[in-house]
Amino acid sequence: MNECDPIEPKEGKEPIIEIENLRTQFGDTVVHQDLNLTIHRGEIVSLVGGSGSGKTVLLRQMLGLTRPAAGSVRVFGEEINRISSDHLQQLRARWGMLFQHGALFSALTVFDNVAQPLRELRVLPKEVVRDAALLKLQMAGIGPEHARKMPSDLSGGMIKRVALARALALDPDLVFLDEPTAGLDPNASESFVDLIRELHHEMKLTVVMVTHDLDTLFALSSRVAVLADKHIIAYCAPDKVVEFKHPFIETFFRGERGQRAFEALPENQEYKKEHE
Numbered sequence: 152m153n154e155c156d157p158i159e160p161k162e163g164k165e166p167i168i169e170i171e172n173l174r175t176q177f178g179d180t181v182v183h184q185d186l187n188l189t190i191h192r193g194e195i196v197s198l199v200g201g202s203g204s205g206k207t208v209l210l211r212q213m214l215g216l217t218r219p220a221a222g223s224v225r226v227f228g229e230e231i232n233r234i235s236s237d238h239l240q241q242l243r244a245r246w247g248m249l250f251q252h253g254a255l256f257s258a259l260t261v262f263d264n265v266a267q268p269l270r271e272l273r274v275l276p277k278e279v280v281r282d283a284a285l286l287k288l289q290m291a292g293i294g295p296e297h298a299r300k301m302p303s304d305l306s307g308g309m310i311k312r313v314a315l316a317r318a319l320a321l322d323p324d325l326v327f328l329d330e331p332t333a334g335l336d337p338n339a340s341e342s343f344v345d346l347i348r349e350l351h352h353e354m355k356l357t358v359v360m361v362t363h364d365l366d367t368l369f370a371l372s373s374r375v376a377v378l379a380d381k382h383i384i385a386y387c388a389p390d391k392v393v394e395f396k397h398p399f400i401e402t403f404f405r406g407e408r409g410q411r412a413f414e415a416l417p418e419n420q421e422y423k424k425e426h427e
């Protein structure tokens with residue numbers, strides 16, 4: 152893997168996710184080979200890669216939903232493919248996930264979607280579940296007047312917010328977001344980015360996010376991991392990752408949109424002037 156200068160991880164940082172020599176295979180198709188990735192507490196890591204390169208499958212590996220053919224996946228220091236299902240269940244309460252597709256149960260109200268992970272714990276009194284679900288909705292910018300609505304009555308931006316509230320229901324330390332701003336118009340996308348930034352700060356979250364959206368990527372990421380050729384080919388701060396020589400990186404970041412998002416970074420205003 153190509154790390155940045157200075158070589159990370161920095162001393163004293165606590166690794167939350169450690170993936171070593173991961174191999175993922177479906178039948179004859181090898182999706183990941185010799186894949187290594189370490190994510191530290193408090194980071195916002197964006198995972199990018201071509202369609203079908205294995206980003207969603209990599210998140211599923213981190214969640215213990217897909218088993219590796221070889222290699223190890225440690226989350227919160229636990230080898231998630233070797234622990235008991237009870238133990239995995241306990242770990243699951245420490246992370247939240249916003250799925251790429253079907254983020255909400257369409258047959259449940261907004262409120263019930265967010266309350267469901269809390270109810271599954273089977274220990275919380277009804278009033279506590281109610282207050283916690285309404286609080287999470289409020290944090291995600293959804294007022295109580297929407298609580299009884301069905302997902303089909305919501306806009307795309309609201310669905311993402313409710314799905315985020317659901318992912319945050321159990322006060323996780325870690326959240327996984329698969330294409331959180333895909334399909335949103337630029338305003339909804341920008342306000343979702345602000346929301347993630349705010350929650351990251353307030354809840355001291357570690358965020359692992361898959362995104363094709365360069366504005367989101369540059370606005371939020373502490374580091375960007377690039378998945379190509381079945382492994383992580385570069386893992387750097389956003390302004391450094393664009394400098395890597397690889398066909399995927401060149402196409403992805405140096406297209407017109409990528410250039411615009413890159414130049415909009417405050418530290419690149421000088422660069423922009425020089426190149427005008």
Ligand SMILES: Nc1ncnc2c1ncn2[C@@H]1O[C@H](COP(=O)(O)OP(=O)(O)OP(=O)(O)O)[C@@H](O)[C@H]1O
Pocket residue numbers: 177182200201202203204205206207208209251
């Ligand atoms: N359960 C499965 N069985 C067989 N093949 C699978 C399975 N899940 C994923 N794949 C294959 O693994 C590869 C990677 O899929 P994945 O969904 O991770 O791609 P992705 O990078 O998330 O793509 P996109 O950007 O389109 O969401 C694809 O070729 C896909 O067909």
Ligand SMILES: [Mg+2]
Pocket residue numbers: 206207208251329
């Ligand atoms: Mg995907």
